[in-house]
Amino acid sequence: xxxxxxxxxxxxxxxxxxxSIASLFCAALxxxxxxxxxxxxxESQPDTSDSDGTAAYSGPDPETDDVNQYKQYIxxxxxxxxxxxxxxxxNNQSPHFVRGDDINAAYDAGRELINLSVPDxxxxxxxxxxxxxxxxxxxxxxxxxxxxxxxxxxxxxxSLSNTxxxxxxxxxxxxxxxxxxxxxxxxxxTVYPLLRSYCANCHSExxxxxxxxxxxxxxxxxxxxxxxxxxxxxxxxxxxxxxRLGSEYHNCWDDCADNEAExxxxxxxxxxxxxxxxxxxxxxxxxxxRLTDGIVASSGGRIESNAIALxxxxxxxxxxxxxxxxxxxxxxxxxxxxVEWIDSWGLxxxxxxxxxxxxxxxxxxxxxxxxxxxxxxxxxxxxxxSQDGPARIVTYSGGDDIRNFTLGQDQYSYTVQNxxxxxxxxxxxxxxxxxxxxxxxxxxxHVVATYDPINGRKLYVNGxxxxxxxxxxxxxxxxxxxxxxxxxxSEVSNGNSWEGSIRLLAIHSRALSEEDIATNYEVGVGEKYxxxxxxxxxxxxxxxxxxxxxxxxDNYAYLFSxxxxxxxxxxxxxxxxxxxGMRIGINGxxxxxxxxxxxxxxxxxNSYVAGEGQQLSRLGTIITLDKGxxxxxxxxxxxxxxxxxxxxxEATPAEPADAADxxxxxxxxLRRFEQIHAxxxxxxGVSMSHPDIYETWETVKRQLPVESDIEGFLAAQQMGITQLxxxxxxxxxxxxxRSSYFSGFDFSASADTAFDSASKRAQIIDPLMxxxxxxxxxxxxxxxxxxxxxxxxxxxxxxxDALIDTMTSCGGSCDSDRTETTVKAVCAAAMGSAxxxxx
Numbered sequence: 001x002x003x004x005x006x007x008x009x010x011x012x013x014x015x016x017x018x019x020s021i022a023s024l025f026c027a028a029l030x031x032x033x034x035x036x037x038x039x040x041x042x043e044s045q046p047d048t049s050d051s052d053g054t055a056a057y058s059g060p061d062p063e064t065d066d067v068n069q070y071k072q073y074i075x076x077x078x079x080x081x082x083x084x085x086x087x088x089x090x091n092n093q094s095p096h097f098v099r100g101d102d103i104n105a106a107y108d109a110g111r112e113l114i115n116l117s118v119p120d121x122x123x124x125x126x127x128x129x130x131x132x133x134x135x136x137x138x139x140x141x142x143x144x145x146x147x148x149x150x151x152x153x154x155x156x157x158x159s160l161s162n163t164x165x166x167x168x169x170x171x172x173x174x175x176x177x178x179x180x181x182x183x184x185x186x187x188x189x190t191v192y193p194l195l196r197s198y199c200a201n202c203h204s205e206x207x208x209x210x211x212x213x214x215x216x217x218x219x220x221x222x223x224x225x226x227x228x229x230x231x232x233x234x235x236x237x238x239x240x241x242x243x244r245l246g247s248e249y250h251n252c253w254d255d256c257a258d259n260e261a262e263x264x265x266x267x268x269x270x271x272x273x274x275x276x277x278x279x280x281x282x283x284x285x286x287x288x289x290r291l292t293d294g295i296v297a298s299s300g301g302r303i304e305s306n307a308i309a310l311x312x313x314x315x316x317x318x319x320x321x322x323x324x325x326x327x328x329x330x331x332x333x334x335x336x337x338x339v340e341w342i343d344s345w346g347l348x349x350x351x352x353x354x355x356x357x358x359x360x361x362x363x364x365x366x367x368x369x370x371x372x373x374x375x376x377x378x379x380x381x382x383x384x385x386s387q388d389g390p391a392r393i394v395t396y397s398g399g400d401d402i403r404n405f406t407l408g409q410d411q412y413s414y415t416v417q418n419x420x421x422x423x424x425x426x427x428x429x430x431x432x433x434x435x436x437x438x439x440x441x442x443x444x445x446h447v448v449a450t451y452d453p454i455n456g457r458k459l460y461v462n463g464x465x466x467x468x469x470x471x472x473x474x475x476x477x478x479x480x481x482x483x484x485x486x487x488x489x490s491e492v493s494n495g496n497s498w499e500g501s502i503r504l505l506a507i508h509s510r511a512l513s514e515e516d517i518a519t520n521y522e523v524g525v526g527e528k529y530x531x532x533x534x535x536x537x538x539x540x541x542x543x544x545x546x547x548x549x550x551x552x553x554d555n556y557a558y559l560f561s562x563x564x565x566x567x568x569x570x571x572x573x574x575x576x577x578x579x580x581g582m583r584i585g586i587n588g589x590x591x592x593x594x595x596x597x598x599x600x601x602x603x604x605x606n607s608y609v610a611g612e613g614q615q616l617s618r619l620g621t622i623i624t625l626d627k628g629x630x631x632x633x634x635x636x637x638x639x640x641x642x643x644x645x646x647x648x649x650e651a652t653p654a655e656p657a658d659a660a661d662x663x664x665x666x667x668x669x670l671r672r673f674e675q676i677h678a679x680x681x682x683x684x685g686v687s688m689s690h691p692d693i694y695e696t697w698e699t700v701k702r703q704l705p706v707e708s709d710i711e712g713f714l715a716a717q718q719m720g721i722t723q724l725x726x727x728x729x730x731x732x733x734x735x736x737x738r739s740s741y742f743s744g745f746d747f748s749a750s751a752d753t754a755f756d757s758a759s760k761r762a763q764i765i766d767p768l769m770x771x772x773x774x775x776x777x778x779x780x781x782x783x784x785x786x787x788x789x790x791x792x793x794x795x796x797x798x799x800x801d802a803l804i805d806t807m808t809s810c811g812g813s814c815d816s817d818r819t820e821t822t823v824k825a826v827c828a829a830a831m832g833s834a835x836x837x838x839x
Contacts, residue, residue: 055079059102066157067107073153074114075106077326078146083135116157119150136332138315141322148326152305164297166568168543169532174288174635176276177587178233179626184224190270191227191241192220194263198253212340229555229628233274236267277588279635284644285585286533286546286636291558291629294529297549301523303516308367309486309507313346314527321347321354321488325506329363331356331486339489343629344552345526346503350383353489353497364396365404365482367509372477373452375508376407376416377517379525381444383499388702390415390430391498392491393447394505398484399493401426404477407449409498411702412438414466416449416457420475429471431457439466444503444553446521450511458511463521465514501554526551532566533635539577539642543568546582546636547613552629553622560584561620563597565604566613577604579616581639581648587626590637596621666710671839673704676721679836683771684728684827685741696727708839718837725832729824741767742823751808751818764823765800768830769793791835800826 057075062068078084079098087093088109090101097110113123120143128134129143136142184192199216201207203226206218213226230240244250246260253259279285304310310325311333323330337352347354368374376394390408397403402425406417412435417427433439439461448460456470488505490497503525512520532545544567553559563582567574582597583590596619608614626632639646671679677697681688688697703720705713732738738747745763746754755761773790807822808814815821 055081055085055098055100057100057103059100060104062107063104067104069153069156070107070110071103073149073156074110075103077149114150114153116150116154119154120147122147122150125150136322137320138318138322140314140316141324144312144314144322144324145326148304148310148324155305164295164530166295166530166532166547166566168568169289169293169295169534171534172288172290172293172633174279174285174585174588175633176278177633178271178274179277179587179589180228180231180233181274184220186270186273187224187227188220190273191231191263191266192223194266195223195227195241198259199251202251212338231267231270232631233267233271233627234631236271237264239264239267241267279585279588282646284538284638284641284646286535286638288633288635289531289533290631290633291529291531291550291552294531294550297528297530302520303512304506304508306508306510307506308363308509309505311488311505313342313503316341316343316345323356323360327363327367329360331360331363333486333488337490337494340555342501342503342552342554344554346501346554347488348501348555349489349497350499351490351497353487353494355487355492356485358483358485361396361484361486362482364486364507365480365484369477369480371509373509373511374405374450375506375510375512376405376449377504377506377508377512377520378407378447379444379503380447381501381503382409382440382442383501384442385412385438385440387411387498389496392487392489392496393498393500393502394486394488395491396484396486397492398481400491400495402481403427404480404484405449405451407447408496409440411435412440414440414447414449414459414461416451416459418451418457418472419479420453420472420477421479422473422475425479431459431468431470431472433459433461433466433468437466442500444501444525446525448512448517448520450517452511455511460514460517463518531634535636535638535641538638538644539574541567541569541572541574541577541642544572544574544577546579546616550634552625556625558623558625558629558632559620560594560596560623562618563616564613565608565616567610570610574604574608575606577642579603579638579641581646582616582641583637584621584623585635585637586623587633591623594621594623669708669710669839670705670713670717670837672706672708673701675839676704676724676836677701680725680728680831683768683831683836684732685737685771686728686731686735690731692731693727696724700724705837710838718832721837722828722832725836726824726828729827729831732827733820733824738823743767745823747819747823749819750812750816751814751822752811754819755804755808755822761801761804764804764826765797765830768827769796772830772835791833796830800829803829 057071057079062071075098079089079100084098085100088096088098090096090099090105095109095113097106097113099106099109110124115122119125125143125147128146129139131139134142195203195216196218200218202209202211203214203216204210204218205214205222213229215223215227215230217223217226227241232239236242242260242264245252245256245263249256304325307325308327309323309331311321311323313321314324315322319335321333321335323332333354333356335347335352335354338350339352339354340348340350342348364374378394380393388410390406390410390413393407393409395403395406395408397406403417404419405427406415408415408417410432413432415430415432417430419425419427423429446460446462450458450460451474453474453476456472456474458470459466459468485492488502528549528551530547531550532547534545536542536544544565547562547564547566548560549562551559565574565577565579580601582600583595584597585591597617600617602616604614637646638644639648677688680686681693686693688694700720700723703716704724705717732741739745742763745760755764803826804822807825808818810818
């Protein structure tokens with residue numbers, strides 16, 4: 001057994017969270033429950049209502065610093081009468097770990113229930129997590145809150161263990177296995193008819209009260225995809241479908257025992273159609289492991305001392321995402337719309353949202369307006385890079401155009417809006433990452449937005465500052481509104497929805513430092529395991545393993561990373577062990593995709609450190625989930641490890657088909673958005689930084705072409721160009737520069753005389769054509785040098801002449817500003833035409 005590595009260690013002197021005793025929620029916790037179970041008969045239950053159960057202490061002072069910390073982190077949080085104080089006090093239920101007459105005696109009783117080295121293994125935690133009087137509907141959420149209390153004490157005392165002890169896993173031989181076929185064919189004739197007949201009233205997208213997963217969908221392929229995780233091919237009776245009917249009595253359609261037998265028989269019939277996958281006897285393989293055979297790799301070391309709202313999404317089911325920060329009131333989020341739990345901790349948002357109540361969300365107002373600063377921290381994976389609006393990832397707001405803060409996505413940019421006494425009610429102007437940097441990616445990213453009155457807003461992605469300067473003057477948060485609500489995934493009005501997965505959300509009452517942000521990024525997110533694949537029989541090295549860090553990436557895949565050779569025997573010297581061609585196996589076969597180490601060729605050398613091992617590669621990979629995290633069996637194959645080799649013969653690829661002739665490609669293309677902007681500025685002489693131009697540009701730029709391929713042209717793009725052209729032309733005509741641009745034209749003349757000759761019209765059309773095409777011309781007298789690829793100028797003359805005729809058809813009755821309006825219209829028609837678009 002050996003210590004493998006140390007995780008980042010938090011500061012030992014952490015400020016305690018400001019907690020109100022009267023407002024903290026905690027269950028009655030102990031070795032012996034208030035509900036009995038110890039042979040002492042029925043006893044009264046603690047009051048776990050929302051009433052004020054404030055506990056006051058008036059006994060002797062703590063005798064030591066350790067006792068004082070126990071009071072601060074444990075007693076103060078758990079002693080209220082609507083928590084643990086209704087049972088575990090003096091002259092009542094033992095142990096008396098929240099007694100109010102003597103904190104030193106309470107410490108003596110409670111210290112035995114707490115494991116400061118591994119807080120989540122504390123008896124206080126496991127008791128509540130096992131169902132003992134949790135004050136929420138989720139035992140796991142209660143256990144997580146208590147774990148946070150203990151972790152705070154452990155960090156403050158310097159007792160938190162930030163190391164992982166490696167122990168040898170139970171040896172498991174790689175066995176033959178059945179894997180789900182790609183096609184839903186046999187499923188559709190065995191299990192699906194039962195699901196469709198008896199479960200479609202809920203678990204179908206067309207149900208009146210639709211509930212995910214849609215394993216009874218009218219689309220059999222969608223139903224099959226959703227049903228896979230509920231079926232155990234190797235032991236049909238253990239399938240979730242059967243268990244729900246038999247032991248949980250969930251929506252039986254007749255007699256539950258009979259229904260369970262019928263469902264199990266259908267699953268067995270489905271499993272019987274699938275052949276066993278046998279391991280190739282020539283392979284050089286490791287021992288096998290399931291995910292749950294691994295050692296939990298704690299994500300300890302996060303900086304959370306000032307987190308006032310925390311969501312780790314560990315519940316995994318239900319309609320509530322719990323705030324497990326332990327700071328009252330808890331802003332629990334109600335899930336609505338298309339929201340799906342991710343088994344490896346998280347929410348998948350597909351147009352739905354998670355929203356807190358206004359009353360509890362006021363915790364943010366009360367705390368953050370007092371500190372004047374805050375941080376929003378998320379681990380999230382956007383579904384795509386086309387979402388705009390911005391799409392609301394996290395928002396504390398009152399509607400579409402009024403908010404306290406919002407962290408959002410606008411295509412390739414993350415945006416932050418913050419309301420202070422120097423901004424409008426919408427927190428504008430927003431801080432946004434540069435479009436060209438394409439910071440947003442459709443992958444898991446760590447994003448932190450910070451605000452303080454000195455430095456304003458800052459954005460950090462994957463541990464690094466994105467570098468943008470806050471366009472707004474920073475200030476106080478005195479203009480915030482305490483009637484707003486916290487929401488994740490959309491605006492509180494249900495608009496501007498964001499799609500993607502969110503794996504963690506923390507709101508801190510301080511602006512995190514760059515060092516703290518880097519630490520939280522390095523710690524990572526989610527439930528992780530260390531899988532030790534035994535290879536001793538091939539290497540000859542005692543207790544030798546190839547170890548991976550593995551986590552369920554989402555509901556469809558696993559993430560394997562950090563392959564490391566390690567021996568649990570400190571006395572051995574493994575130098576010289578060759579490792580080549582390593583692959584991941586799953587359920588008796590090699591994974592078809594994701595073999596990142598198939599070309600690995602390395603050896604254990606003098607960089608090996610006893611007890612820590614030697615990392616074999618920095619690469620990671622995604623392996624497709626097959627049966628689910630409880631049933632998938634993993635193993636490793638090698639082309640060479642130690643003295644063992646396997647001569648892999650790669651299949652001869654099929655001859656490539658003759659390349660098909662592509663359709664002829666256009667020789668012309670489109671100007672992209674930034675080229676159009678620059679061309680209009682050059683053609684009109686109006687600066688791109690002009691305030692009026694800038695405002696319109698920010699509005700329409702994402703509507704303009706982003707690629708030069710003319711096949712991708714959309715009508716909406718032309719409308720964007722037209723809007724921008726109109727603004728350039730209006731700005732030009734309204735400026736004092738118009739006289740030099742349209743030399744000689746009389747803007748004071750009425751519309752019926754200003755354009756009454758070809759020469760007068762030429763004073764408008766000639767400079768526009770010169771600005772657009774870049775060479776002098778005089779089309780009205782025929783002296784023009786025409787570019788071969790330029791528009792036919794006679795046609796342009798005809799079109800613009802016709803437009804002038806239309807605009808001035810009112811004659812002497814035209815409005816007094818019709819001359820200027822006509823010039824603007826002619827300019828916009830020219831500037832917004834194909835001459836500016838085609839490249």
